[in-house]
Amino acid sequence: MTKKDPAIDRLFHALGDPTRRAILDRLSRAPTTVTRLAESQGITLTAVGQHLQILEECGLVRTEKRGRVRTCSIHPAGFDRLERWVREHRSTWELRLDRLGAVLDEEERGD
Amino acid sequence: MTKKDPAIDRLFHALGDPTRRAILDRLSRAPTTVTRLAESQGITLTAVGQHLQILEECGLVRTEKRGRVRTCSIHPAGFDRLERWVREHRSTWELRLDRLGAVLDEEERGD
Numbered sequence: 440m441t442k443k444d445p446a447i448d449r450l451f452h453a454l455g456d457p458t459r460r461a462i463l464d465r466l467s468r469a470p471t472t473v474t475r476l477a478e479s480q481g482i483t484l485t486a487v488g489q490h491l492q493i494l495e496e497c498g499l500v501r502t503e504k505r506g507r508v509r510t511c512s513i514h515p516a517g518f519d520r521l522e523r524w525v526r527e528h529r530s531t532w533e534l535r536l537d538r539l540g541a542v543l544d545e546e547e548r549g550d
Numbered sequence: 551m552t553k554k555d556p557a558i559d560r561l562f563h564a565l566g567d568p569t570r571r572a573i574l575d576r577l578s579r580a581p582t583t584v585t586r587l588a589e590s591q592g593i594t595l596t597a598v599g600q601h602l603q604i605l606e607e608c609g610l611v612r613t614e615k616r617g618r619v620r621t622c623s624i625h626p627a628g629f630d631r632l633e634r635w636v637r638e639h640r641s642t643w644e645l646r647l648d649r650l651g652a653v654l655d656e657e658e659r660g661d
Contacts, residue, residue, distance in 0.1 A: 455566030463639055521632075522636045522637075528574055528575070
């Protein structure tokens, strides 16, 4: 778990930016076009394109071009990785709490 | 979900830093002292203190002073919030996929 994981680094770097999280808020409601995304965030097409590239690279978002329109949507696999990270970092600790509880119980019983 | 949430902002800011994530890696294995944490990360006590303050403020870590020794441990509540964020951003979309599936089924049946 302490090993360097470039995928996790990319993921948290992507999520560290409030505009990118606002884009995810928007996309989690429904897929939309790049143009509408730029309008809703009040940023340029170039800026939204840069944010989308980062979100795509870490697997949180997918974009698809149909004709002249590029549509963006949430890519659940990226969220799976994040959920796994959360589970790993919390559950190990909870497991240790359980073990500690077991040791204390044994001590109480005088085992 | 698009509303500004200072707690989520603090959380992702805290997690955006690789040293802070390394501290969480370490603490998820077992609680430890500030001194040992600084040694394991190869950083000064001042630096580890600053990182811990940020991790405490967003609820991911707890520190407790006993005598002259400060011990740090994972605080699961902070991880709950993160897990909720992940679920909200993915499940809304999955729900919509389900609904879309239902609509397509209806169309196929000619309802």
